[in-house]
Amino acid sequence: MSKMKVLFHINDPDRWPRVLLNITNFINDAGQDNVAVEVVANGGAVVALTGEKAHEKLQGEMNRLAGLGIVFSACRNALRMHSLDEDTLPPFITVVPAGITEIVQKQAEGFAYIKP
Numbered sequence: 001m002s003k004m005k006v007l008f009h010i011n012d013p014d015r016w017p018r019v020l021l022n023i024t025n026f027i028n029d030a031g032q033d034n035v036a037v038e039v040v041a042n043g044g045a046v047v048a049l050t051g052e053k054a055h056e057k058l059q060g061e062m063n064r065l066a067g068l069g070i071v072f073s074a075c076r077n078a079l080r081m082h083s084l085d086e087d088t089l090p091p092f093i094t095v096v097p098a099g100i101t102e103i104v105q106k107q108a109e110g111f112a113y114i115k116p
Contacts, residue, residue: 003033003034003035003036004030004034004035004036004112005035005036005037005106005109005110005111005112006026006035006036006037006038006111006112006114007037007038007039007040007103007106007107007111007112007113007114008022008023008037008038008039008040008114008115008116009039009040009042009099009103009113009114009115010039010040010041010042010045010115010116011041011042011043011044011045011078011099012043012044012045013044013045013047013048015045015116016045016048016058017058018116019039019116020058020061020062020065022114022116023037023039023065023070024065027065027068027070032068032069036069036111037069037070037071038070038071038072038073038102038106038111039070039071039072039073040073040075040096040099040102040103040106041072041073041074041075041078041099042074042075042077042078042099042100043075043078043099044078044082045078046074046075046078046079046082046084047082047084049072049074049084049089049090049093050084050088050089059090062090062092063090063092066092071094072092072093072094073093073094073095073096073099073102074086074089074093074094074095074096074099075095075096075097075098075099075100075102076095076096076097076098077097077098077099078099079095
């Protein structure tokens with residue numbers, strides 16, 4: 001059986017808890033070995049990727065999921081728009097040149113698009 005490929009798109013920072021819960025539920029239902037998941041953050045959602053204390057709980061959950069193979073990508077354009085230095089992001093975050101382009105590429109590769 002081939003893996004179920006899913007792309008979660010987030011651009012609203014308030015949606016992070018829901019996105020992370022959706023991913024956890026998906027993994028629990030489908031099985032970790034049966035999924036390929038990427039999260040693309042752009043717009044205001046990239047702010048939650050910073051080292052601010054307010055984001056520690058979210059980043060802890062992201063780090064746990066990254067340990068399960070979930071890919072977290074941040075849009076370089078959005079980071080610049082919010083004056084965030086990509087070198088200060090947690091090590092599990094991959095920076096992509098443009099979030100929208102990453103979304104289109106993943107859809108072309110057969111990833112299902114989910115925007116919780």
